[in-house]
Amino acid sequence: AQLDTLDIVVLAALLLGTVAYFTKGTYWAVAKDPYAGSLANGAAAKAGKTRDILEKMDESGKNCVIFYGSQTGTAEDYASRLAKEGSSRFGLKTMTADLEEYDFENLDSFPEDKVVMFVLATYGEGEPTDNAVEFYEFISSEDVSFNQGVAASEKPLTNLKYVAFGLGNNTYEHYNSMVRNVTKFLDRLGANRIGAAGEGDDGAGTMEEDFLAWKEPMWKDLADSMDLQEREAVYEPVLEVTEKPDMDPESDDVYLGEPNKNHLEGKQKGPFNAHNPYIAPIAESKELFTVKDRNCLHMEIDISGSNLSYTTGDHIAIWPTNAGKEVDRFMNILGLSEKRHMVISVKGLDATAKIPFPSPTTYDAVVRYHMEICAPVSRQFVSALAPFSPNDNIKAEMTKIGNDKDYFHDQVAARNYNLAQLLEYLSQGQTWDKVPFTIVVEGLHKIQPRYYSISSSSLVQKNKISITAVVESVEIPGATHVLKGVTTNYLLALKQKQHGDPTPDPHGLEYAIDGPRNKYDGIHVPVHVRHSNFKLPSDPSKPIIMIGPGTGVAPFRGFVQERAKQARDGETVGKTMLFFGCRKRTEDFIYADEWEAYKNDMGDSFEMLTAFSRDGAQKVYVQHLLKQRAAEIDRLLQQKAYFYVCGDAANMAREVNTVLAQIIAEQRGISESKAEDIVKAMRNSNAYQEDVW
Ligand code: FAD
Structure with a gap:
């Protein structure tokens, strides 16, 4: 058949794409030495550092890599704990790896005697952490482009053994979506998951215990699958x-x-x-x-x-x-x-x-x-330090705390002890000079x-x-430390x-x-x-509704400042509603004078609604004010208003979400579940944005 020009163009493009695909690892290799200076600085790229994980594992004699997608360091910490445990308890040759530092084109060449672990935090609205963005794009595009109809034996990742744990927060809509999606993609590509994919929940405050409870059966399954013998764990620096x-x-x-x-x-x-x-x-x-x-x-x-x-x-x-x-x-x-x-x-x-x-x-x-010497101490770390106690009594106590979840809670967590405070308390000030410095460097964030x-x-x-x-x-009542x-x-x-x-x-x-x-x-x-991604609409005439009690008002001060300036410059500024809450008008009503000035600039387009929880007989919160203004809020939403929430993730943000769905249901005469779908759709189209912590 004759090829016409269009075909040739398409073929050429495909060919270029294919070449780029298979050579990605070599062409776009960027080695990173984080201390060499600024990273985008070409001189910082140290020659010779590979982005090929298999090559890296082979040259260093490893059979287990633990990749982490980490934003605040917890996933990275869990990854290194798995690495240590895999090595000391099961003799695995482990390494941890930042997802950002490797390419994944050769996941399909992983031999069966190696295992890959993924420790993946979900960030914000179900997003990958910054260092996992490229990996996530890669694995999701593989999943999309992969022909689902192929026979099981032809799936590309049938040799890949993997383990997965996710770190998430149930107060967010897309709870643990990173680990859920990545395991879904890997499974569809034929990979063999060992054990259940774990999910830790920061929202419930159970992250650490979820991790500890997940890893024991996982190790057992992994030991069976790789024929590993468990041995008494000793600290290996x-x-x-x-x-x-x-x-x-x-x-x-x-x-x-x-x-x-x-x-x-x-x-x-x-x-x-x-x-x-x-x-x-x-x-x-x-x-x-x-x-x-x-x-x-x-x-x-x-x-x-x-x-x-x-x-x-x-x-x-x-x-x-x-x-x-x-x-x-x-x-x-x-x-x-x-x-x-x-x-x-x-x-x-x-x-x-x-x-x-x-x-x-x-x-x-x-x-x-x-x-991070002031952070809470993990129960696993208490166990790891027990052998280095100053005497046998303290060692027994450390071992007990490390093994008993409830006892740990009473003795350590409930008192907000950091590591040094705990050690001080247990030894009554006697020094712990047998603790190797390396174990603290390796064990603390x-x-x-x-x-x-x-x-x-x-x-x-x-x-x-x-x-x-x-x-x-x-301050905890009765505690010795603030x-x-x-x-x-x-x-x-x-x-x-x-x-x-x-x-x-x-x-x-x-x-x-x-x-x-x-x-x-x-x-x-x-x-x-x-x-x-927490951004004002580019068109200042669009209405916005902002919910920001306490320091949650921080970004909204920026938003209102911006709109006030636009108003001063003669631009048309849409309705700008700010719901703020604090304890008392005379106590913690922050930026009280500034809001007045913005009002002068913006006139009726700006409205500030305040809830003071301790000023009257009844506690009033931003959620109550929202309900009082239900009709107007719904009207603004119908005019494509953007809705923003900032501040406390655990309670406020969740309740505001619920209240908004109730308002929509009432005002539009629809069921709450329909209204919830509308709120979800708003989130997906960025009309509902959160900046919560
Ligand atoms: P930390 O030392 O980090 O302690 C914080 C909390 O951790 C403690 O209150 C306690 O609950 C726990 N904790 C720490 N040590 C222990 C221990 N030994 N035992 C038990 N529990 C412990 N904050 C603002 O004030 N304004 C903002 O505008 C703002 N914006 C933010 C935006 C984003 C995207 C995020 C993620 C957070 C934001 N925060 C904001 C929160 C801010 O980042 C910090 O978390 C906050 O200021 C506390 O930091 P810190 O170092 O003083 O406290």
Whole structure:
């Protein structure tokens, strides 16, 4: 048959596509050394690092890879716990791998004597985590393009053995959708799942226990399937720490908390991102209210000259520093105080080990800047530390806590203990000097930047990012410790310093506020910007309805600021309804004066509705106000209004969703289930957006 021009064009395109497909791994290989500096910097790509997972496993003698899709570090932590357990209990040769660092075209060549594990967090509205986006696109497009009619034996992944665990939150609509979809795709492609796909639920607060309960039967199934013999688990380090008493901690090549080489060399070089923060000046800071034991901060972070940019609705990440008080506690209980400034070099014992911070460094820098030392302790970690207890009685107690879920809850979780507090309590202050430093580095999370919904408009202040944050301070009646949020108390201390307050740190937490080598001196904080999908409609005349009680109002301050400016500039601005709630008008009604000014700019297009839960005899919340305005809300929705919810994910956001469905049902005379479908459709078309935490 003759080929016409169109056929030739199509064929050529197909051929090009095929070549690109099969050569993807070699052409687009980007090796990443997270500490080499800014990542998009070509020089940072270290030659010779493969994106071929099979090649990597073969060269390092591994038969089990645990991929993680992680946003806040929990999935990554679970992956490394599975790796350790697989190795110490079953003799598997394990490695963990960031989904972003490999290609998946050769999943079909996995031999049957290897196993792949996936630990996948679901983020926001059922989305993959940032590092899992490409993998998810790949596996879902494979699923779509795959001919479902083929015989089982011809399915491409029949040799692939895999295990899966998902991290999700049942307060979100698409609960654990990552693990659910990925297992669905893999199963349809013929892969063999070992054990059930696990699902951890952060919404119910049972993530850790869900993980522990899932992994035991999974290990049994895996052991059967791969003919593995279980043995008594002993701690096998993945890292090696070497002390360097001859090195001077002040010498130029020792990292004292600098996140990467650029920072060590004193050059701030962009692009600034999740691997490379910008040390930003805080232009202004103040407290929006100060009621006893409750602080709410407003800060203006100056990004001019950094090349960082944001659009209204984005998030800013703040890189925290641990409080000196907690660093000291940690050092003391582990017997490290005397040598806290000793230079140490940290190495992986094999090529696949991940070192969570740059080295050489010091004990002090690692504990202060790189590890999440204040976080809750996991039950599995208590068991892992038991053999290193100072004496047999304490060891027995640690073992009991590690084995007994309820006892763990009473002794540890209910008291909000962090690791050092627990160890202090159990040994009554006696040092735990048998604990290898590597086990804590391997067992604790890497410190995570915290996100804040930007509370300014990029149209109004392109180079200054506002944040609105409540300082975390959780007191349990009868407990000996008050839990102090890591980042927000650090921000509070920065604000105090900026104002030359005589008590630079109101809680005696004593931050190293000037940063490593005084690099943060003059009120600076390390940040990066994360772009979000929480966005105003591009057409300002569209109506919007915003629900943001408490600090949930943060992004809406940005939204309203933007619309007020558009109104001042003569643009037509649609109805802008803001539902806000707090305790008392006179106590925590944040930005009260500003809302008045926006009203002057926008006139009747702007309406603010307030619910004060402690002002009257009856508690009023934003949900009640919504109901009172049912008719108008439905009318605006019919006019294609955008509906936004920000703030508390656990209760408020869920209730608002329910109330909205009730309003639609009542107003339109339809069933609640129909109305729920309408809300779902709004979510799918981005007319209903959430920014919740
Ligand atoms: P952390 O130290 O992280 O502690 C937070 C909580 O973790 C504690 O309250 C406690 O419940 C638990 N916890 C910590 N340690 C322990 C322990 N040892 N035992 C038991 N429980 C423990 N916040 C705002 O104020 N404003 C915003 O605009 C805002 N926007 C956000 C946007 C997004 C997308 C996200 C994900 C979060 C947002 N947050 C916002 C929340 C913010 O990121 C932080 O979580 C919050 O400020 C607390 O941080 P922290 O470091 O001070 O507290």
